[in-house]
Amino acid sequence: MKNLIIGLLLLSLSITTKAQTKKIIFEHLTFQEALAKAKVENKLVFVDCFTTWCIPCKHMEADVFTQDSVADFYNKNFINIKVDMEKAEGPALKKMFTIEAYPSYLVLDVEGKIKNKFVGGMPAKDFIANARKGLGTSEEARLNAMYESGDRSPEFMRNYIRHKIKVMEISKAKQLNAEFMATLTPEQKASPENWFLFGQNRYTMYLSDLFSPNFKYLADNWRDFAAKNTKDTVDKKLSSVYRQIVSWTLNGFYVKVKLYDKATYEVYKSQLKKMEMPDKKQLLVMMDIAMAAGEKDINKVTDLFIKHLASFSEDNRHILFDYYTFARTIKGYDFPEIEVLSDEISKSSSNPYLVKQFQSLKERYAPKAN
Structure with missing residues (x-):
């Protein structure tokens, strides 16, 4: 009996160990060797495009690649x-397949043509479903083929741009956007069908942010867009970008992209003066705040906030979160006006997090009564 129990325990341990070690089998092959082996075995090639610093890559390897259903399907x-995009043949493959986000996954035929491409961390069922699409004709393969065959119809180009952003081929999406814009009349650009290229949506940071050609066109032709997409929709988009200018100037992100230049900010103010959004006056004051920040004039920035923040909308008051970041870049600055500023925020703002942050600063920096 004792021997039987020991035997059953060993068998159980063996089965458990086997289950715990099941995972996708990644072969130590070059890209060309993988294609050749796939041809012999009548399979497709799956490429895990990763980097050593990519946290989602590590989570996928530990939590998804090791699931039985995933391992069975992929193997x-x-x-x-697996190809490290920063080593050996990785950089060449990164360029070949426009890999701009990690993790990126490729399903390729034996000629190295993309059958499907998908991006990011995901649960096992989605990881299998995305790879399964590569076994047939995926959206990626279909759209690429249509473009290569010369399809440039407006509906196709809109779908293709959206798809390239979905798979994080941002440089390609921008190239397609420029190509598409060159074919459109001013009336067509302002149409509701093309508003996603200019509006406030999931594509904004890639196609119509502050430094994009699309935003410049929108700022110069906002009346055309307002006539076709409702003025409120266009106003919200414009306000969000000018607010972003101020926020980025305060938190330092702006100068990481483009050096501060007073003349450029004067252009922003000139654009604003020609517009008719409800918070136009607030945005003009905020642009003065941005210019003072660009010139590192912390006292002027603070005075402008104290004087005008009561008239700001709650959305516009949100830039005060970036004020602290800016103030900390000024060597030796100890917030001499923090009591006045904090009290003004407490009276004006309905944002409890903003109020709490400045109350904390007041407690820390305000002079203590004797």
């Missing part, structure tokens, strides 16, 4: 390889 259908 059955693919020759699997």
